[in-house]
Amino acid sequence: MTRIRYVLVGTGNRGTTMWGQGLLAGWSDYVELVGICDLNLMRAERARTMIGSGAPLFDDVDRMLAELKPDLAIVCTPDATHDDIIVKALEAGANVISEKPMATTKAKVERIRDAEARTGKRVDVSFNYRFSPTAARIKELIEEGAIGTVTSVDFHWYLDNQHGADYFRRWHAFTEHSGSLFVHKATHHFDLLNWFLDSDPEEVKGFGQLLHYGRQGPFRGPRCRTCEYAEVCDYHMDLGADPFLDTLYEEPSAVDGYFRDACVFREEIDVPDTMTASIRYRSGVQVSYSLNTYMPIEGHHIAFNGHKGRIEMRQYEKQPWSEPPADEILLVKSFGGGVERIWVPHEPGGHYGGDNRMRDMIFKPGSNDRLRQRAGSRAGAMSVLVGVAALQSSRAGGSVAIDPLPPEFVR
Missing domain, CATH: 3.40.50.720 (NAD(P)-binding Rossmann-like Domain)
Structure with a gap:
């Protein structure tokens, strides 16, 4: 071959x-x-x-x-x-x-x-979240009509104060490089919504503020390695304690000036760290979304509301208590239909097996894409346009309409 x-x-x-x-x-x-x-x-x-x-x-x-x-x-x-x-x-x-x-x-x-x-x-x-076992099971339930027609979604993503802070140490902290976390990080989340709902967003109202990092910090320095506040800063990062990152970034920083441990409180940071958005889809579905970047927990909560019930899932990726190596999906039926608890075990590899499943789909011949998980440029476009609209709305006020993609863009 x-x-x-x-x-x-x-x-x-x-x-x-x-x-x-x-x-x-x-x-x-x-x-x-x-x-x-x-x-x-x-x-x-x-x-x-x-x-x-x-x-x-x-x-x-x-x-x-x-x-x-x-x-x-x-x-x-x-x-x-x-x-x-x-x-x-x-x-x-x-x-x-x-x-x-x-x-x-x-x-x-x-x-x-x-x-x-x-x-x-x-x-x-590379929308690997589509390929996680739990996301795939939720997609199946929606397509099976387990809760009837979906009418609204509650979707809230939590980045802990290690992972979340990492975006503010790097180039992601500047709109000119990342488009803000409404684009860089939330593109994953908006793509999941677009894929789950099989519809395009048409209007977005966003709010975003820098409330924790950047100029909100109590002190600052150029980078953690040389910072005089290392002993008192909760966000101090010892790059030398991570051999992989130290090897990949520390000495090479002499070539391009890019420090992997830049201060999360740099005054020039211009992206929000606290974000919400309301999204209306062409199908009529309404979405309430939020992204927070300095939580004591990591993971997300998502719930789909339909005419016949509700699908709810809370995924814990990191938290100060023990959780089983599986996700619990609650399928709650209306009109006394009861609740079904569906456990989805985590799989080896990044994103609970999502990375491996995605690489299988792209590279192994004959892969069955029955859930339409493989994402082309149309999916990439729609997720970016939601984030761009949310950022624009958060800065200028009002809601922002998203133009439909021309028919020739449909893939």
């Missing part, structure tokens, strides 16, 4: 692990890594060692695409750069897998979609 010749663009944590080490460890019968590209060649070299590859290194994506002519490019760079790299890869004759979000603005989304239509190549977006 001919293997897919792929190049990796961007050697941060996700690129090095998910699409480097992990992909080659479990799917090397289907793929061959033929090139690695990063503007920081020291980081790229260290990532290559961690991946266990002998692929050549590049700091110029144009040159890599021209010399190697890969079948596939996997894009794991900062979000605002995705469109440039994706378009170049498509025009060079490669299919693309983009880490989420696919882009950070409506114009960038349209640019990617136009290039995909023009070249006839395919863009996949």
Whole structure:
């Protein structure tokens, strides 16, 4: 069997692990890594060692695409750069897998979609949450009509004060790079909603404020390693205590000035850390959504309300008490129909098995996509447009309409 010749663009944590080490460890019968590209060649070299590859290194994506002519490019760079790299890869004759979000603005989304239509190549977006066993079971229940027609959804995501703070240490803390967490992080959540409901959002009202990090902090420094407040700051990070991150980022920071342990209280941070949104779908479904980034717990709560009942699930990813290695879905029937408790065991691998299931779907021939989990550029576009609208609404006030995608964009 001919293997897919792929190049990796961007050697941060996700690129090095998910699409480097992990992909080659479990799917090397289907793929061959033929090139690695990063503007920081020291980081790229260290990532290559961690991946266990002998692929050549590049700091110029144009040159890599021209010399190697890969079948596939996997894009794991900062979000605002995705469109440039994706378009170049498509025009060079490669299919693309983009880490989420696919882009950070409506114009960038349209640019990617136009290039995909023009070249006839395919863009996949890494929406691994669709592939988690629990999400798949909820999708089945909705499609089976277990609660009748869905009319509203309550969806609330909690990032703990380790994971949440990490976004404010990095480039994600600036709208120009990430589009804000309404785009970078919530694109996962908006995609789940779009997929669960099988409908497009049409209007968004958002609120977002910076209430905890950035200028709200009691003190600040340039980075944790040199900070005079290290002994008293709850968010102090010892990068040296994590050999993986220290190797990948500390010495390479001398090349590009990017510190992995930047202060979460930097005054120039401009993205909200506390977010809510109300979303109305073309199907008529109403959604109440929130994202909080400094909680003592990690996980999410989602509930679907329908004419015949309610599906409810609370997933605990991290919390100061013990939980079984499974998720409990409550299927509550109206009119005295009682409750059914459905336990979904966690599976090995990232996102409770979602990462592995997604890689199987993309790379293993003959995979059955009965739940339509594989996400193309249309899914990537719609999730970004919700986040862009929510951010716009939170800053300008009022609600923001989302234009329907033209028919030729439907995939």
